[in-house]
Amino acid sequence: MLEVALAHRFGTTGFAIDAAFTAPTPGVTAVFGPSGCGKSTLLSAVAGLLQPRSGRVALDGTVLLDTAASQMVPPEKRRCGVVFQDSRLFPHLSVETNLRYGLRRAPRGAEGPGMEEVIALLGIAPLLPRRPAALSGGERQRVALGRALLSRPRILLMDEPLASLDAPRRAEVLPFLARVRERFRLPILYVTHALDEVDRLADHLVLMEAGRVLAAGPLEDLSARTDLPLLAARRDAGAVLACTLLDHDPARGLSRLGFAGGDLRVPLREEPVGTPLRMRVRARDVSVATAEPGGLSVQNILPATLESIEPAAAHEAMLRLRIGGAVLLSRVTADAVARLALQPGQPLWALVKSAAFAPAAPEAGTRGAEGFPQSTP
Incomplete structure (x- = not known):
């Protein structure tokens, strides 16, 4: 130590x-x-x-x-x-x-x-x-x-x-x-x-x-903490998930990752099955719905429980979502909180586009939801 x-x-x-x-x-x-x-x-x-x-x-x-x-x-x-x-x-x-x-x-x-x-x-x-x-x-x-x-x-x-x-x-x-x-x-x-x-x-x-x-x-x-402005107030704020690469589907151009809250489908990755990965899922890339949606292009639709709502930037709020044994953050407008009558303890659906996990180009200076190979402890 x-x-x-x-x-x-x-x-x-x-x-x-x-x-x-x-x-x-x-x-x-x-x-x-x-x-x-x-x-x-x-x-x-x-x-x-x-x-x-x-x-x-x-x-x-x-x-x-x-x-x-x-x-x-x-x-x-x-x-x-x-x-x-x-x-x-x-x-x-x-x-x-x-x-x-x-x-x-x-x-x-x-x-x-x-x-x-x-x-x-x-x-x-x-x-x-x-x-x-x-x-x-x-x-x-x-x-x-x-x-x-x-x-x-x-x-x-x-x-x-x-x-x-x-x-x-x-x-x-x-x-x-x-x-x-x-x-x-x-x-x-x-x-x-x-x-x-x-x-x-x-x-x-x-x-x-x-x-x-x-x-x-x-x-x-x-x-995943919403009470730390040094992290939560950033535009690239988001939860980091420990994942394992479960399988590839080359025909669809997708890979499937397992994490403590279920599965995520992401753009096809190069690593072999079984590789540990660390994924940052940006809060601004996570949307919520009060009922299970259908007819969407979004690949990742996960049942969640709303744990807390914290003020974020002007006219915005940060939602902390419990998904099984994991947590995601979602940045939404204050209007969305009022319009959906969101309350802690409420069941929701978390929506994350697969495209949000595509690595950003190094020259871009910022990164989206991105996965890095992670060694086992």
Whole structure:
């Protein structure tokens, strides 16, 4: 388990952070929030690059920081592999030599991946003789990730590693981060303000705002909460579902996914039957009906119970729908709530178009209901 609790203020009137959370290990814990909320400060304290005025950090029972006991493990002995926004590669060294620098930092006898495995996993063999100036932004970040892995860390710390990349380069690097997540099962603390990165990578989510932790817990649980404006107020707000690919119907161009609330039909996917998938179903893509509809193009018509109604944006409301063992969110107008006389406890039908699950193009900058391959815990 990763335990983090810290309080710090920069100067006498500067930015203050007072944050605490615990997260399971191994797995990816995403720290999500707007720019300037304290995410990077928190990560720096875990890495030992910042000594807070008070705090405690422990990883799987090993204490890295405890100000009350005057205990602080130096950064170089914490075995944290850090990947920053900018790659921070040595510009005068080749890619191969940058990677070997990481390997030299690994403690003697420490278990971890070797050069050949990291190079193959990240697809950087053609880059080995080049210097960083000859690499694209995405290539530099893959090399920086490789160098961090070769130091054989006990935890990987990633500080908005894709923030400086354009959409195509982000789409290029994300699959490699997912490979690292699935292959090594390291504890990873991943700072980001991009929801698609959270969906793709995170097991556990920590929401931060103005230096404080608003909520922390499994991604699927937090995504379905309507009382967290940091998520629910977004136009791409929606519930994240853990699904399994059940079968394909090539003749119809559809695949069928199973989840805790039943089945979903989505555009034909490439993954084999049995693949775990994580799907974000945007609230604005979910409609409701008070009676089972017929004669519709909509493929997914699911019996639901209305659990709650919360105000959303102007003249809108957010519905929380219970569907078996799962929850969906539906963003509707306030007029629809009044016109349908919606009340908590009411049985409804949730309608989700199959086309809503089609992946958005990377250049679009936003994503619809989308599924990402998900490793089993």
